[in-house]
Amino acid sequence: MGLNDIKDRIAEAERLAERPAGAVQLIAVSKVQPNARVEAVLREGHRLFGENYVQEAQGKWPDWRAAYPGCKVHMIGPLQSNKAKLACELFDAIHTLDRASLARKLANQAQAQGRCPALFVQVNTGREPQKAGVLPEDLDGFLTQARGMDLPVEGLMCIPPEAEDAAPHFEALAQMAGRNGLAGLSMGMSSDFEAAIAAGATHIRVGSAIFGARDYGTA
Numbered sequence: 667m668g669l670n671d672i673k674d675r676i677a678e679a680e681r682l683a684e685r686p687a688g689a690v691q692l693i694a695v696s697k698v699q700p701n702a703r704v705e706a707v708l709r710e711g712h713r714l715f716g717e718n719y720v721q722e723a724q725g726k727w728p729d730w731r732a733a734y735p736g737c738k739v740h741m742i743g744p745l746q747s748n749k750a751k752l753a754c755e756l757f758d759a760i761h762t763l764d765r766a767s768l769a770r771k772l773a774n775q776a777q778a779q780g781r782c783p784a785l786f787v788q789v790n791t792g793r794e795p796q797k798a799g800v801l802p803e804d805l806d807g808f809l810t811q812a813r814g815m816d817l818p819v820e821g822l823m824c825i826p827p828e829a830e831d832a833a834p835h836f837e838a839l840a841q842m843a844g845r846n847g848l849a850g851l852s853m854g855m856s857s858d859f860e861a862a863i864a865a866g867a868t869h870i871r872v873g874s875a876i877f878g879a880r881d882y883g884t885a
């Protein structure tokens with residue numbers, strides 16, 4: 667695996683789905699990866715990355731943004747409300763808007779900072795109790811609320827249950843986005859991004875297939 671293999675597979679999946687070349691944006695998920703691996707991908711010219719932890723992103727990306735112009739960094743991990751300010755400063759997009767209290771914090775920050783990252787609402791398509799995300803039946807109401815706060819909601823995001831076929835979850839998310847007039851669909855990871863592209867993903871989040879396995883360490 668590696669960046670070029672993944673790009674080839676994306677192009678092939680776009681072709682099979684009869685979607686235009688370049689319809690899908692590849693978010694290279696660099697969380698927990700050694701700096702050398704991320705820098706290798708930066709040197710290959712890739713500029714769109716995903717991070718899960720605000721603190722980790724804060725430690726790495728200001729320098730890399732300066733060294734490699736044009737970088738975009740998307741927050742794809744759960745966001746605590748007390749990190750909303752920092753997240754608005756650090757990220758170009760946040761894929762994990764999942765509750766009204768966070769929406770309010772982000773709206774306040776948008777006011778204060780005069781800008782707001784692009785937002786994706788996370789949907790708990792598998793209705794898993796331990797997983798974040800708005801429940802499907804609450805989504806339309808939540809979107810009305812978020813739009814009432816002038817938040818720039820551009821799409822939906824999901825993480826299907828690990829033990830299930832992901833395709834029906836991707837298709838359900840695409841339907842929810844369609845009926846709400848949202849163009850963005852953040853779905854698909856290393857193991858299932860081709861199915862996500864077939865279902866209409868606009869943003870896929872691929873980590874280990876580009877960088878190798880994450881080592882969370884044992885210490």
Ligand SMILES: *Cc1c(COP(=O)(O)O)cnc(C)c1O
Nearest residue numbers: 695742855856871872873874875
């Ligand atoms: C870590 C992570 C990914 C990337 O996972 P891989 O299986 O390494 O591709 C994608 N999306 C989210 C939300 C993640 O937390």
